[in-house]
Amino acid sequence: MGIGTSVFLLALGAILAFAVNASIGGLDLDVVGWILMGAGVLGLIMTTLLWGRRRQVVAAEQPAEYRRVEERRDVAPPL
Known part of the structure; x- marks a missing residue:
């Protein structure tokens, strides 16, 4: 149940x-x-608890190693 539905039930009640x-x-x-x-x-309490769990901080992994690509110009391209 979302926040909107909970507020609607509160108002209707x-x-x-x-x-x-x-x-x-x-x-x-x-x-x-x-x-x-x-x-x-x-419903508001349950939604707040579930949203609180979703917003936990997750440590990001280190980026993958970058590879340097070099182009050789001393070799002729294949025919």
Whole structure:
């Protein structure tokens, strides 16, 4: 889950928990909102932990040896 999805779940959960005063038969929208906000927070934490691992510094290897190429002009090219 990415940061955008987590923020979306947080916003949707907050709207359901705090702004909606409707009741649907057998479904408490306040509880659904709190569950969505919890999922959003959990998603943000997990995404932050995974991105933290990705950004570890990796030491670069030394470049390969460079070879010097010389052209000989004292030898005639093959015919």
